[in-house]
Amino acid sequence: MSVSQTDFLKKNIADVRTRIHAACLAAGRSPEEVLLCAASKTQDADTVRAAAALDIDLFGENRVQELCQKHKAGAYAAKPLHLIGHLQTNKVKQVVGRAALIESVDSQHLLDCIAAEAEKQGLCQDILIEINIGCEPSKSGIAPQALDALLLHAGTLGSVRVRGLMAIPPAALTPGAARPYFARMRDLFEQTRCRSLPNVQMDYLSMGMSGDFEDAIAEGANIVRVGTAIFGARKPPAK
Numbered sequence: 126m127s128v129s130q131t132d133f134l135k136k137n138i139a140d141v142r143t144r145i146h147a148a149c150l151a152a153g154r155s156p157e158e159v160l161l162c163a164a165s166k167t168q169d170a171d172t173v174r175a176a177a178a179l180d181i182d183l184f185g186e187n188r189v190q191e192l193c194q195k196h197k198a199g200a201y202a203a204k205p206l207h208l209i210g211h212l213q214t215n216k217v218k219q220v221v222g223r224a225a226l227i228e229s230v231d232s233q234h235l236l237d238c239i240a241a242e243a244e245k246q247g248l249c250q251d252i253l254i255e256i257n258i259g260c261e262p263s264k265s266g267i268a269p270q271a272l273d274a275l276l277l278h279a280g281t282l283g284s285v286r287v288r289g290l291m292a293i294p295p296a297a298l299t300p301g302a303a304r305p306y307f308a309r310m311r312d313l314f315e316q317t318r319c320r321s322l323p324n325v326q327m328d329y330l331s332m333g334m335s336g337d338f339e340d341a342i343a344e345g346a347n348i349v350r351v352g353t354a355i356f357g358a359r360k361p362p363a364k
């Protein structure tokens with residue numbers, strides 16, 4: 126990484142922190158409550174390594190192959206690593222134990238596979254349940270009305286712990302358009318938090334990206350996943 130590339134990241138992260146700070150103050154929240162997840166898909170190991178030395182709390186990766194490559198290269202340094210993209214069951218083995226949190230659990234079958242692998246490795250895997258809050262057919266995540274059944278099922282499994290919820294609302298066509306979805310997520314999160322369910326500890330509400338994290342913070346997000354506002358525009362994915 127050149128000095129100017131590192132400076133670019135440093136300035137972007139400082140700007141994002143300023144925005145987080147302002148959004149927290151506006152919402153009457155403490156900025157320390159909100160974790161900044163650097164969404165590092167398509168960024169190379171050197172870029173990730175440079176960001177790891179700066180003021181971010183954790184990394185989020187979408188693809189298992191990328192996550193493993195950068196993890197093996199030591200790019201995340203001591204920062205926690207979350208999986209934030211869709212997980213296929215045949216890749217569970219590579220992620221369990223490597224990701225501190227799997228944010229994108231979206232089926233009972235996937236949950237069972239994660240629990241089985243965690244048991245095999247002798248650990249307890251923390252997960253979030255991804256909610257398809259806009260009920261969009263093209264998106265992963267479970268329907269809000271399916272949450273109860275999945276939480277109850279999680280209670281029967283020994284080696285997983287549900288730590289909260291994650292969502293990617295429909296792409297906002299106008300500023301503020303995602304906010305009602307964030308509000309619905311907050312309701313689900315609070316309702317679940319009030320119940321005491323086995324293996325469920327509602328600590329994290331992961332929502333908000335570069336374009337809309339202020340609205341997410343206003344509605345209670347405590348993990349925001351920020352890509353382009355930190356790293357700049359992504360190159361188109363390699364075919």
Ligand SMILES: *Cc1c(COP(=O)(O)O)cnc(C)c1O
Nearest residue numbers: 164187209334335350351352353
């Ligand atoms: C890419 C990605 C982000 C970050 O998106 P930006 O708009 O670049 O900030 C957040 N969450 C998920 C699941 C992503 O895939």
